[in-house]
Amino acid sequence: MSDFSYEFSRLGLCDLDDLVDLEKICFPHAWTEQQFWLCLKQKQYYIFGLKKKGELAAYMSFFNVADEMEILKLAVHPAHRLKGLGKRLLGLVLQNCIEMGIEQAYLEVRRSNTAALVLYTGFGFIQTGTRKGYYPDNKEDALIFSLDLMPQ
Template sequence: MEEKILKLTAKDLAELVALERLCFATPWTEKQFRLCLAQDHLYVLGLKSGGRLLAYISFFLVGEEMEILNLAVHPKKRRQGLGTKLLCTALNFFRRKNGKKVFLEVRPSNVAALNLYKRAGFIQAGLRKNYYPDNGEDALVMVLKITNRSI
């Protein structure tokens, strides 16, 4: 089936919340997503196949900076390059808007995500102690300086 990446809207809310619950220990609520989707500077891109949401990435764009909030792939669809496709799409979108720096936080225990971000060129820039509320795990702060090359 053909995969499509598109900007998600309020009509995708139920599917977005369901995927979020499958992927995260402390998922965002429907209300949080509804508020975010109403903001002009927040984007949620979804990867769909056969009309089903398989993955999404959410990020803020503020001036020359981007902050990636979440990147989620359905557990049964992991390790198939969907996260890479979404990350590359978001980074190239930001590059076309003349963005300069991208930030994100990631769990040190999330080896798959760390490997994805490192392959994309992110480097560790800091540490947030006791960042995650479910278990008190620290967060690695990672940064990517945007160049003219596509990811």
């Protein structure tokens, strides 16, 4: 990405309104304000974002337990997509995780989510399983991926 005018930072309760707005734009089954609020109260929960001139353009959230993390959401505002922002945010967050001593990353993604699949596999995530008919709205499969953050 040639545009470095995005500011990377950890997000908190003061970003709640912006998070909820972006979540609604990016996901048909969006998390509510209360869901974000409850997660943000937990110290194992992290959200990092990329802002441009103070406006939230992308965010990524994960839970950390021991030396593992599970990616919950990664979203880029439609106006900022296909400019390498998803790649940049994922890279920055995974680097942060490595510095935190996290060794293994996990995630699940809808089989039809081509954009996310290209992004994650590009980082070396490997499919380790499938949850058949996992998503209740359309019975779509969830693909489970993992990435070793500290390969020997």
